[in-house]
Amino acid sequence: MGMFDDSLDNAVASRITRPAPKGAPAQMRFLVRQLKGTRAVAELLGISQRTVERYVKDEIKRPRPELAARLSGEVRRRWQPRVRERAKKQAATSTGIVIETRARFGFTAAPGSTDDARIRLVTQHLPPRYAARLFDAQARGATEQELKSIAAEGLQEEYFRDRGRRAAGLSVEFTDIDYVEFDF
Structure with missing residues (x-):
């Protein structure tokens, strides 16, 4: 694991x-x-x-x-398998999931700009569609890299692009992960 x-x-x-x-x-x-x-x-x-x-x-x-x-x-x-399944279903259909991570986030930018990769502490609520994708991928035995890419996509859309309201062409790199915690 x-x-x-x-x-x-x-x-x-x-x-x-x-x-x-x-x-x-x-x-x-x-x-x-x-x-x-x-x-x-x-x-x-x-x-x-x-x-x-x-x-x-x-x-x-x-x-x-x-x-x-x-x-x-x-x-x-x-x-308590039924309690676990009910919690997963609720997160995947209505409440979503919260991710807290400390990792290196960066973008493609000129050296010295504020877009250079740096360690950030990010706590962000991800909507149910990302929770569903994470749980589905975990259930089918996805690799750590696949789970990481789903979480990175969620953070890119929800945190950095603010649900499409800014930075439309932004592509986020999610590396050097110190820790990751999920919560409901």
């Missing part, structure tokens, strides 16, 4: 209404219920079926760090 993909997932996860299971045994029981068996969970996590059974029975309580990370990641990914 990349920076854009993780940020979209975090934005959707912020809409969760109930806390996910915290301890390893509770997380393992949740996955066993979701995947309908210990064998499927063992294959998913790369551990033995007996180890899964021992977690379910509370015989093991503290997993190795790499297993703990995989376990919590899988639980987080599967927790």
Whole structure:
């Protein structure tokens, strides 16, 4: 996963209404219920079926760090799927999405002009059509570059061109990304 993909997932996860299971045994029981068996969970996590059974029975309580990370990641990914889908649908049809980023934005210009590339902190609401494009691209497994280009196009239209009211021929370069955060 990349920076854009993780940020979209975090934005959707912020809409969760109930806390996910915290301890390893509770997380393992949740996955066993979701995947309908210990064998499927063992294959998913790369551990033995007996180890899964021992977690379910509370015989093991503290997993190795790499297993703990995989376990919590899988639980987080599967927790409240209908809430996640509803949040994505709402953003894609009515509310849109907010992007906050610190990156180098630049334009084609003469050296020394104010249009030279520089680090900017930009927070901008993107309309639902960009949220829909981002979520569709993420669902089909788009690369980080594709997600970045959709976000760059949205920022170009909404922030720099002000929805077509200025800088009609402006083409924005979106590089050296420090961080990206999405929110609803």
